[in-house]
Amino acid sequence: MREYSTVISGFGGQGVILAGKILARTGMERGLEVTWLPSYGPEMRGGTANCTAIISSKLIGSPIVDSPSALIAMNPPSLDKFETRVQENGLIVVNSSLVDEPKGRDNIKVVNVPLNEIAKEIGNQKVINMVALGAWAKFVEEISLQDVIKGMEMTLTDMGKERFIGSNREALEKGFGHAE
């Protein structure tokens, strides 16, 4: 697959970093090249956090990109910061629970998903990141929902957090189902 880069951005605590790791793991389990790069530093203690996950069938050069293929914006500052950088014909998944629909660009596929409400239905606010990834998976041709579920399961297993696999799978499925 062509180099596919995704920026995931949100408040500290929204699971941005973990979502990126799961994307990278998803690519790796598919036998593809991957990189994952966090923004690190003081923001990890509650400010805005973001990370970039790249998946490619070729060796990846830069782990940072000028223009990502996709953006997952979990809060308003994230959209402000990254919206204009997304590639033409790229994808933006917007957390419509907190972020107004972007109006700045028309050559972009925008998917509005009320992440917080869906997570509330599931009964676990921590899974909003997986709702977002589920929506992302619907519009990325080369990666299926099953791939992401596997990446999530393997990541949580390695972390010793198997007990959360069920709620996270539900979140991925709901995100996928809701996206249009």
Place this chain on the structure above:
Amino acid sequence: MVDKQLMRGNEAIAESAIRAGCRNYFAYPITPQAELLQWMAVHMPEAEGGTFLQAESEIGAINMVYGAASAGERTMTSSSSPGVSLKQEGISYLAGADLPAVVVNIMRGGPGLGNIQPAQGDYFQATKGGGHGDYRIITLAPSTVPEASRLTYDAFDLADAYRTPVMILADGMIGQMMEPVELPERKPPEEIPPKPWATTGAKGREGNVIKSFALGGENLKAMNVARFERYEKIEEKEVRYEEVNTDNPDIILAAFGTVARIVKSTIRLAEEEGLEIGLFRPVTVWPFPAARLNELSAEVDTVLTVEMNAGQMVEDVKLAVRPETETPFYGEVGGVVPTPGNILEEVKKYV
């Protein structure tokens, strides 16, 4: 599929050190290398005979390394730029006492407190002898997480072979990012060379002395001359570099570490525009691969050096290339990382 693990650079360096037979690790917390220390805290005690000790200071850590190296054990410390400055006294003593040890520098923006973003401002410090006195240390600059793993594993062998400190010179990006890594096998203890010079208790032999000290000019001169003879062997045998697309390019870019991998993306961007960029990447930044760069410089008019500093490796590039070669420089400072697009714009000024 080979057994790969998705790891941060910091974690891969730590685990590879353990697999290389490092059993004594001493360090002090600093961003962006903290995951290295944290990995060691968990996994070093699991290794047989493994010592993890969080030192009271950077100075304490490097001197604990000095002690463990004196005792003939494979040993390592790690830090980031300000902390490595503090270790320089100890690195000078390690070099002066001919002790093998591995020091990891996950560079960040400087000078002073600077910031915690990736930077390459410690190139001079690493490659020109960062402490007092005449010495060099082998300096390995990885540009990917798998390479950071391999170079760390090799660093212990190089340190033992030449009785010298070896530095892994990476930056916050390599330390923080994750890539799939195929970790090396654990080195069997019998493959680690014996160290008859070590201070392990003078049983059945005369006392060994580890010192960087010699009164009288002639004595100290002899120690220095012997060391520089070893450096000549290192320069002869241990030079490493990578070349990409250097067969008849329009321009050659010289870059190390993180910047070099970004240049690889620039090469692809440029190809779409019909522009051929070659990359020359020193893996050993000391010894610097000057001879090969000199040969390559005959192929092009311009060697553009790109770094995350205000121009450090470019001085080695200028010394290496032919007199007629143009040697412009593009650098980002203060923890700013150039993007592939930034670099391509710069290239277009020269071709």
Place this chain on the structure above:
Amino acid sequence: MSDKVTSVKKKDMTKVVGRPDSMNDTQFSYCPGCHHGIINRLIGEAIDELGIQEETIGTAPVGCSVFLYKWFDIDVVQPPHGRVSAVATGIKRAKPKKTVFAYQGDGDFASIGTNNSVHAANRGENITVFFINNTLYGMTGGEMAPTTLIGQKTTTTPGGRKAKDFGYPIKMSEMLARLDGPTYITRQAVYDVPRIKSAKRAIVKGFKNQIEEKGYSLIEILSACPINWGLDPVEAVERIKSEVETVYPLGDIIDRG
């Protein structure tokens, strides 16, 4: 007992004194009246008595202690100034079964190396530290140390140390005794036979604590520096008794062995 140095060689005579086996014949280069030589010898005797010559690694940095490697037939590491406790920690952690000692002056232990000294003590690092306190920097030319007494003239306190400008003599042993880490802290002197015997007992105990894995021992020893004090050797001993001991009293400070 060694037969390396004997003044009388007659078949039927019994040798009663000589250098310790763990030391060699190299002449000390210490100044006349300096106590380092006595202390070195006591350490050598202790190593012999405990039978640990082949198991011992000594560390001595710079200053008057720098030649320790020349007098002893043991493995010796020369660390950077002040870093001795950290280097000794590294050796001990790498070779926990070996006996590791640090031999440090007051500038080394109590000034430039304070951070390392305090934390090795606080960790209860299983090492034996000999801290030689002569109230100034001997080798560099008699400058003020943190241990210099109030009013004491040195080359950097020509009018005598004033607390207002330079603070007070630092009491490392008393400070470290407040920590939970150390096992044994004592202050000794070597200017007469009873005190030499006492110091010897303390040195042996410091080594034994380590061998028995009881933890950190600090043996502070008051030492004369007649040259830099501007006194003759006898006057220097008198100064220890009448002045230095009033600030740095002798005796065990803690013994938790």
